[in-house]
């Protein structure tokens with residue numbers, strides 16, 4: 001049995017921090033499944049800079065989700081008084097008169 005410095009997930013590259021967090025093909029699948037768009041143009045960034053970029057992207061996604069949730073809650077809680085003519089057409093068994 002020999003000890004290797006290759007990544008245990010893919011076995012293609014040495015197990016560096018950059019590889020573990022960014023460049024491993026197995027890790028890229030995880031990032032993409034979480035909704036992060038990984039760009040080759042970001043590959044020149046240092047790991048701390050790249051992590052800040054990911055953090056900003058995560059905050060942006062979280063903000064969008066919070067706004068959507070707030071809108072959905074607003075839509076759910078908003079009740080509009082139906083027109084009187086509409087109410088008279090709906091019977092108690094939820095069927096609508098022709």
Ligand SMILES: [Zn+2]
Nearest residue numbers: 007009010024
């Ligand atoms: Zn790997």
